[in-house]
Amino acid sequence: MVSVKAYLGSIFYMTDDPAVVAVPDCYRYVADGMLIVEGGIITAIGAQRELEENLPKSAEVFDHTGSMITPGFIDTHIHFPQLDMIASFGEQLLDWLDRYTFPEEAKFSDPAHAKECAEFFLNELLRNGTTTALIYGTVHKQSVEALFEEAFARNMRIVAGKALMDRNVPEAVRDTAETSDRDNRELIARWHGKGRLGYAITPRFAPACSDEQLTMAGKLLGEHPDVLMHTHLSENVSEIDWVKDLYPTAKDYLDVYDRFGLLTDRSVFAHCVHLEGEEFQRMAERGAAISYCPTSNLFLGSGLFNLKEAEKYGVDVGLGTDVGAGTSFSLLQTMNEAYKVCHLRGHKLDAFKSFYLATLGGAKALNMADKVGSLEVGREADFLVLDMHSTPLLSRRLKHASTVEETLFVLSMLGDDRAISHTYVAGVCQHRKG
Structure with a gap:
């Protein structure tokens, strides 16, 4: 019997290229989210209050409340x-x-x-x-x-x-x-x-x-x-x-x-x-x-x-x-450098595009967007957990972030390997900080 695993936290992923599909239709964000995985595949994603009532009693629950879950x-x-x-x-x-x-x-x-x-x-x-x-x-x-x-x-x-x-x-x-x-x-x-x-x-x-x-x-x-x-x-x-x-x-x-x-x-x-x-x-x-x-x-x-x-x-x-x-x-640090290069080129690289390039955009480039790069139902459960308090400066700055976009931008400017709390591959934790 395939075990059911549920992961709690805020959830963010891109659904399309923001250069093609305008914000907010190019991403999905769930503040109090639940991600459900069976056999290494995502089977449900949504608000915790909506999904938990149908969660099997045998399900393993991994609580990352206070952190952000994004695609690997x-x-x-x-x-x-x-x-x-x-x-x-x-x-x-x-x-x-x-x-x-x-x-x-x-x-x-x-x-x-x-x-x-x-x-x-x-x-x-x-x-x-x-x-x-x-x-x-x-x-x-x-x-x-x-x-x-x-x-x-x-x-x-x-x-x-x-x-x-x-x-x-x-x-x-x-x-x-x-x-x-x-x-x-x-x-x-x-x-x-x-x-x-x-x-x-x-x-x-x-x-x-x-x-x-x-x-x-x-x-x-x-x-x-x-x-x-x-x-x-x-x-x-x-x-x-x-x-x-x-x-x-x-x-x-x-x-x-x-x-x-x-x-x-x-x-x-x-x-x-x-x-x-x-x-x-x-x-x-x-x-x-x-x-x-x-x-x-x-x-x-x-x-x-x-x-x-x-x-x-x-x-x-x-x-x-x-x-x-x-x-x-670190692809967070790479987003940081990409922002600067784009600035020197005369345009602004927004946070949605940065995270798109590091996730769904990369998946499309490698012809595997049907498998990885987002957290859509049916995709393989490769995802990571971002620690919003990984450094004192990041923690302090994020207290003043009022939107999802600002939160993502701060993560892409101040984040690095220390911000990666957990890395899951097909629903299995392959890295845990500390």
């Missing part, structure tokens, strides 16, 4: 092998890769190292309220194996892939199109669809992949209609210039991926800082998505993503921490 955060771009080089000083993208990233990723040829890092990495995601993520592995098959093993043990909805790199990188992090094809096929067969795991074909970026490698990636993507494609696009000016030198006949950087069948409705492109309007238009027409990574874009000096332009063309956008160029696993 969704990180649409993060690098698991860059855990130990986070906060590395002084370089922009290409030099940063050579000086820090590739030497660190070479260590993942050791399965024991990969396993230890995977354990810490996933625990850190959960500690920050992230229940779903799209993740880069290294070129080494065992790095992805280790990540999937640990994610499966935690029942997390994780999508990951082995990085593809066969040129312009050190030998220790280089593969071939032939070995990539074999490794990807074996990883897909073993892990894709196992539990709540999914696979992504993962070219590092165009300069690190030969035509043969990108052709192989496009062929694999075409043969597996429910896997994602995950790569980088237009992050840094020097990177873009390099792509122009490597592909002088391409219309633009996006066109390089398009030529190899990698611009689809299952494609997620990280950064996209320097895209022009016509490129946004092509992405929208193909149904491709963007991972907006404000923290790393600022840290590496890459530039300011134009969220309004993406909205104008109707491109799906989610938030990404991009650890280790990003300096925090």
Whole structure:
């Protein structure tokens, strides 16, 4: 018999993009709410007084009164092998890769190292309220194996892939199109669809992949209609210039991926800082998505993503921490940085849009809004509990918040990992603060 669990607290979730559906029709808020879960699936949500009278006597009740229940955060771009080089000083993208990233990723040829890092990495995601993520592995098959093993043990909805790199990188992090094809096929067969795991074909970026490698990636993507494609696009000016030198006949950087069948409705492109309007238009027409990574874009000096332009063309956008160029696993802190980037771009990022990007927007970007990203009935019960008194300053400031929007904005400006009281995965607590 499936057990019934009920969770008490204020409840907030987005129902649509506030750039498309106006406030208040784009969200739902229940001040004294109850969330009911059976078998890891949400079966009811509403006011406590309306639902509790029909609650079975055998139901387990978890009282989070005074805290806010929201959907689990969704990180649409993060690098698991860059855990130990986070906060590395002084370089922009290409030099940063050579000086820090590739030497660190070479260590993942050791399965024991990969396993230890995977354990810490996933625990850190959960500690920050992230229940779903799209993740880069290294070129080494065992790095992805280790990540999937640990994610499966935690029942997390994780999508990951082995990085593809066969040129312009050190030998220790280089593969071939032939070995990539074999490794990807074996990883897909073993892990894709196992539990709540999914696979992504993962070219590092165009300069690190030969035509043969990108052709192989496009062929694999075409043969597996429910896997994602995950790569980088237009992050840094020097990177873009390099792509122009490597592909002088391409219309633009996006066109390089398009030529190899990698611009689809299952494609997620990280950064996209320097895209022009016509490129946004092509992405929208193909149904491709963007991972907006404000923290790393600022840290590496890459530039300011134009969220309004993406909205104008109707491109799906989610938030990404991009650890280790990003300096925090916290999507609350990432909302903070996104607000500042948008301000510098000349528009105001409101709290509803921030929480949309970190939840339902991310789910749409990863083609899984039917499963996660909101707290609608029938969705998987991935959610977190926000502690309104996690720091003295947050507690003091929230006493003066008079609306839901102001409360959310204060959380996105002052909140961090300390604000995550509990993280639930399929209705099971996988992190409890303290």
